[in-house]
Amino acid sequence: MTTVDRSVTDITGPACARDLAYLSGFGNQHVTEAVPGALPQGRNSPQKAPLGLYAEQLSGTSFTAPRQDNLRTWVYRIRPSAKHSPFRQVEAGGLAASPIANAAPSPNRLRWDPYAFPAEPKTFVESLFTIGGNGDVRAQSGVAIHMYAAARSMDREYFVNSDGEMLVVPQQGGLRVATELGVLAVSPGEILVLPRGLRFKVELPDGVARGYVLENYGQIFRLPELGPIGANGLANHRDFLYPTAAFEDRDEEVRVFNKYLGNLWVSDYDHSPLDVVGWHGSLAPYKYDLSNFMVIGTISFDHPDPSIYTVLTSPSGIPGTANADFAIFPDRWLVAENTFRPPWFHRNVMSEFVGLVHGTYDAKAEGFLPGGASLHNCFASHGPDRETYETASTAELEPRKIDNGLTFLFETRLPVIPTAAALALPTLQEDYDAVWDGLQRHFQG
Ligand SMILES: O=C(O)Cc1cc(O)ccc1O
């Protein structure tokens, strides 16, 4: 076992080193032990599990889900997770769940300036603030979109979300996330996906951290089909990194918060819930460095649909119509001839939440800032702002590299209903529509 540097972490196992070890491969059946011999050989549930551990199965899909979609993990832990006292409901803070109460959601386009850090330092979980949602948390369909702005590491407090898997997009500051299945460290430019039902805590190596969360109530994220693109490209399997087993052997009072059907509950435990010494399976948290995304684009003309930038998708059951897509607009060359190169003007039955990790976005010359966001719901007219239109429709079309920003898109089948709190944020831009003012009539008749 690797020596533990307790100034950095109190988690035991190979992953406690400063350079965390990861297992690679999207959806693989990973096998990992923090202590050699923790995993039983040849069976999952022997009469007595090795090293005095308890065997437990974590099922992320129904037992009978088709083999290719089936996600489950066997964990071997110090105590079974069943050993805990009842949960009691607590204040949910800025967290809300779908359906979001709003009798008359407006068709207007919305845009926010960067999300502000709260005056009181909060943990990742305490700081979660719901922008909006769709579908129904109780029906396990739809999404919620949250911001976080944390300035306090979680210690002796853990979180489990029974409502959805969480796709975390760090925008400022890294996160060190200790989970039941090991530790993951992520920085802006990477994403993290935490499965529904997994216990974890979030530490802040940079002191503060801000970012976006897409909470997926629906089918678990998978890689998109590639169709005529072929067997390779976009996000490649081997760039998805899973943690190696690591555990906390901590017999002391801790609190475990559980988001359950939109409400927040807490239970007192007399030990850390991160006590898994070995695990094997396919249901696990993972991270992905967005700079590994192999971008496809036109080498002739026209601006393709942004679905070519899909990193992960959660299908809805309607063919080709996602409960949620996560797409990015990373560094890439633009070479299209006789083409208006930025995103075109459009109206879309799907709803679009766009955020910015750093830099600028090629559809918006002004007013769209890192840590900010826009929401263009079902059929809201949008596209390049006036300045972008004027520049791009007259520019000399040399090959040009876009390397000055990282924008992402949460696209979802149903309108995202904003929470009253999100609409009351002082960062909501009152004059967003003005970005399309002054677009001139050129038609001569
Ligand atoms: O609206 C947006 O900013 C996202 C977007 C980008 C693009 O290249 C094409 C369509 C689209 O909705």
Ligand SMILES: [Fe+2]
């Ligand atoms: Fe759009």
